[in-house]
Amino acid sequence: MRVSVRVAAAVAAVGVAVSAFAGVAEAKPAGTTDLRLIAFNDFHGNLQPPAGSSGRVTLANGTTVDAGGAAYLATHISQLRGQVSNSLVLSAGDNVGASPLNSALFHDEPTIEMMNKVGVSASVIGNHEFDEGYRELLRMQFGGCHPTDGCQFHNPFRGAKFPFLGANITFDNGLPAVLPVTIKFVDGIPVGIIGVTLKDLPSVVTPEAIKGFRFGDEVHAINQTSRLLDLAGIRTQVVLLHQGDSTEGGGPDDCRTLPGPARDIAAAASPSVDVFFTGHSHQQYNCVINDPAGNPRPVIQGASFGRLLSVVDLKIDKKTRDVVRTATVAHNEVVTRTVTPDPAVQALVDESVTKSGPIANRQIGTITADLTRTASAAGETPLGDVIADAQLAATQGNQAQIAMTNPGGIRTDLTYASSPAGEGNGVVTYGEAFAVQPFSNIMQTITLSGAQLKTVLEQQWQVQPNGTTVTRFLQISSTLHYSWSQSAAQGNRVSNITVAGQPVDPAGKYRVSVNNFLAAGGDGFAELAKGSDLAGGPVDLDAFSAYLTGHPNLAPPVADRVAVTQ
Structure with a gap:
């Protein structure tokens, strides 16, 4: 109301403006x-x-x-x-x-x-x-x-x-x-x-x-x-x-x-x-x-x-x-x-930092170098690799075989240098992990056929109404590998898909973990909404935090999950 x-x-x-100004326009002095x-x-x-x-x-x-x-x-x-x-x-x-x-x-x-x-x-x-x-x-x-x-x-x-x-x-x-x-x-x-x-x-x-x-x-x-x-x-x-x-x-x-x-x-x-x-x-x-x-x-x-x-x-x-x-x-x-x-604004910021400090400054892991969102030529990022691996680990109870996450859900880099809070170089705090994964999306595991999995990967290239193509590279777990071609036609760019080292069978069934935003077809990945046998999992931030805790001195993964060709 x-x-x-x-x-x-x-x-x-707007009506008042009409009555207030309609009769006085000519009376206004010149100038700007x-x-x-x-x-x-x-x-x-x-x-x-x-x-x-x-x-x-x-x-x-x-x-x-x-x-x-x-x-x-x-x-x-x-x-x-x-x-x-x-x-x-x-x-x-x-x-x-x-x-x-x-x-x-x-x-x-x-x-x-x-x-x-x-x-x-x-x-x-x-x-x-x-x-x-x-x-x-x-x-x-x-x-x-x-x-x-x-x-x-x-x-x-x-x-x-x-x-x-x-x-x-x-x-x-x-x-x-x-x-x-x-x-x-x-x-x-x-x-x-x-x-x-x-x-x-x-x-x-x-x-x-x-x-x-x-x-x-x-x-x-x-x-x-x-x-x-x-x-x-x-x-x-x-x-x-x-x-x-x-x-x-x-x-x-x-x-x-x-x-x-x-x-x-x-x-x-x-x-x-x-x-x-x-x-x-x-x-x-x-x-x-x-x-x-x-x-x-x-x-x-x-x-x-x-x-x-x-x-x-x-x-x-x-x-x-x-x-x-x-x-x-x-x-x-x-x-x-x-x-x-x-x-005045600094006082407000300081108050927010102080009040959130006991939670934000809690150590949850350590890293050996920056984990960034900087993409390789194939679209793979170190931080995206880690997050996908974390989501796969957190949904093993759902028999997950692979995990994929949307790049828009990864909001900032995880840096090696200490923050102003003084936790020390290489230390990852809960506040830093939260800044990376702030949406509190819920992990969900669905079943896709091999053919559907290929369709999902093809949907990384999305043609807009004006004819341009927007690319949204999914970040994937270490169990999934594929190649894509720069010159291939729309809908036929992806090839050589493997899961756990085995070629994907178009008729086969695969358990795939994604967040609930993607599972609903978000970011244009409509094929994911067709998945079956949905099982819920933890919040994505909890999955990420648990992985960092369980893998101390975590190093940036080698970017070898996605290959790109001409």
């Missing part, structure tokens, strides 16, 4: 108003500076710089706001979920409090905002104690001071589930902020978390909401889009995006939209893409984990209340750690 009231209020606000938009995306509760490659930004010359950390982010935001008279802070989604322990242990309440402190004005809903379902999303918005764990961080938890937006999120009956748009006023000029999440959200979230919801086409939702703003005389329009493109490298302000969904959406959506802040793909880019009328507009993304701030400076004509597109300037600012951390 409260969401419906908020939606109605947003529409009413400056507005700075400051956005981040895919923060994922990284209150502390992220470790390893997750805490570095690659510059245009190929060098890297340490970046990120909520207290440094707050300082950079404050500095950027201090340079202009008008500014808005925005988020392109995935603020929470897949978070380190010092945020996740408290159901990401510290992250929402941090966003309140830095003055966020609006956020689009990302797929991870649905990790714990719609009721938890409403709790993040409106506050209240967790129904199971209560208020363990601050009591009471007051929720976000900014609206969560999703113009393309509806209930099954077609009614809006959240606000589609919010309106801010800058020197009396209304600014419409539209939020749109990815229409493919159901493929990256467990089905039970989004039961009863629909996620519509992004362009349609943008255009529909933009027309409403146009009718209300709101000419300055910004889109927060939780969808992004991949890149071919480059620095924070390079535009080397591969053809992808964000580019397609930005090229097709209403010409009334002046700026696109994107997210989801965790990439850094700063592009200019022409709208359908041929006018340029920025399409920008700031990597992830609070390492970059996407900054767009607008000049708004006071008479037309529209953006002067030719005067727009955009850049990605590195959140360096050389500035003085914001004391």
